[in-house]
Amino acid sequence: MSARSGTDHGPRTIEAGAPPTRYARGWHCLGLAADFKDGRPHEIEAFGTKLVVFQAEGTGRLHVLDAYCPHMGGNLADGTIKGDALACPFHDWRWGGDGRCAGIPYAHRVPRRARTRAWRTLEENKQLFVWHDPQGASPPEGVTIPRIEGAFSGEWSDWTWHTLRIDGANCREIVDNVVDMAHFFYVHHSFPTYFKNVFEGHVATQYMTSDPREDMTAADTLSAQGRLRSEASYHGPSYMIDHLWTEVGDATVETVLINCHYPVAPDAFVLQYGALVKKLPGMSDEEAAQAAAQASEGLAAGFEEDVAIWRNKTRIDNPLLCDQDGPVYQLRRWYEQFYVDAEEVGAEMTDRFEFEIDTERAVTVWRAEVEANLASRRDAATAGEG
Numbered sequence: 001m002s003a004r005s006g007t008d009h010g011p012r013t014i015e016a017g018a019p020p021t022r023y024a025r026g027w028h029c030l031g032l033a034a035d036f037k038d039g040r041p042h043e044i045e046a047f048g049t050k051l052v053v054f055q056a057e058g059t060g061r062l063h064v065l066d067a068y069c070p071h072m073g074g075n076l077a078d079g080t081i082k083g084d085a086l087a088c089p090f091h092d093w094r095w096g097g098d099g100r101c102a103g104i105p106y107a108h109r110v111p112r113r114a115r116t117r118a119w120r121t122l123e124e125n126k127q128l129f130v131w132h133d134p135q136g137a138s139p140p141e142g143v144t145i146p147r148i149e150g151a152f153s154g155e156w157s158d159w160t161w162h163t164l165r166i167d168g169a170n171c172r173e174i175v176d177n178v179v180d181m182a183h184f185f186y187v188h189h190s191f192p193t194y195f196k197n198v199f200e201g202h203v204a205t206q207y208m209t210s211d212p213r214e215d216m217t218a219a220d221t222l223s224a225q226g227r228l229r230s231e232a233s234y235h236g237p238s239y240m241i242d243h244l245w246t247e248v249g250d251a252t253v254e255t256v257l258i259n260c261h262y263p264v265a266p267d268a269f270v271l272q273y274g275a276l277v278k279k280l281p282g283m284s285d286e287e288a289a290q291a292a293a294q295a296s297e298g299l300a301a302g303f304e305e306d307v308a309i310w311r312n313k314t315r316i317d318n319p320l321l322c323d324q325d326g327p328v329y330q331l332r333r334w335y336e337q338f339y340v341d342a343e344e345v346g347a348e349m350t351d352r353f354e355f356e357i358d359t360e361r362a363v364t365v366w367r368a369e370v371e372a373n374l375a376s377r378r379d380a381a382t383a384g385e386g
């Protein structure tokens with residue numbers, strides 16, 4: 001072999017720069033709004049700092065402030081809600097939801113410049129969102145969280161909700177899933193048959209149809225009993241709404257899943273997910289709640305499978321792709337819009353981009369693999385009998 005061919009076909013070197021120290025611009029879901037409405041302040045570790053969420057007693061509104069008090073650094077999450085303000089546990093300075101100091105009981109007057117950082121909030125879909133922008137600007141026109149009608153309808157279950165902190169990985173890992181068809185087969189034990197992505201503006205969508213894998217028991221697979229159609233969109237960098245239609249016997253079960261996260265540090269994030277299920281005719285509230293819990297359990301199992309991969313994988317900036325992989329580079333270009341200054345957002349990040357994987361080859365090979373697994377299981381069963 002010549003030295004030249006060695007250079008042309010040498011092993012690929014993984015490039016893995018440090019994860020960005022900056023956090024994405026956008027709305028980030030902190031959890032179900034009701035969970036913050038218990039009369040206590042709540043600490044949230046996010047964006048490389050600590051925040052505090054509290055509900056004003058009078059207005060009932062949820063507010064988010066920097067957790068550390070600008071007086072002498074007390075942690076407001078250990079404080080007490082007094083009226084519409086949050087009182088610091090250290091010297092009882094009162095902080096309003098707008099970030100202004102609303103009173104210092106032991107002082108003649110409040111210093112004119114006594115202000116802390118108040119984060120812009122939004123309550124939608126019975127969830128609480130906070131706006132993060134390193135440049136300090138307000139959300140641009142049209143950049144908001146779409147309303148999910150099912151969250152406000154008696155025809156649907158209530159939200160299930162789960163929180164999982166992931167250390168040792170940057171949140172780009174979860175966003176990469178949007179284009180990663182093959183991992184659904186290998187990691188999540190479902191069987192994708194149709195897979196398409198569309199990116200446009202601040203929205204990135206994955207359209208997928210998948211079948212259950214006959215070689216897997218229900219416990220092995222997150223895709224339910226029947227064929228599953230899924231339309232999942234990230235609205236901004238971190239909040240995905242996934243509409244799912246599952247065939248169960250003659251019925252189609254409609255589910256909405258939320259998959260969202262917020263960064264804690266460059267190598268840690270908090271993943272949150274929940275489900276709503278539309279009641280089938282004749283379904284009671286309890287049955288709907290049970291169906292939602294089941295959908296949620298499937299999701300939980302799925303995320304655990306992802307986490308097992310993330311825990312031991314490396315960051316990779318130059319993935320080596322094949323023809324049945326989705327558009328990882330284009331997705332990352334889309335994702336980049338949330339990490340650069342607003343003036344730097346280019347058309348290549350936001351222009352409409354569509355890509356459908358021709359799944360023919362993958363489906364053929366996967367079918368054969370499923371058949372082979374079933375055959376060897378049958379053989380093992382026969383041998384057991386004999």
Ligand code: FES
Nearest residue numbers: 069072074088091
């Ligand atoms: S540190 Fe908060 S009141 Fe003094």
Ligand SMILES: [Fe+2]
Nearest residue numbers: 177183187306
């Ligand atoms: Fe995954």
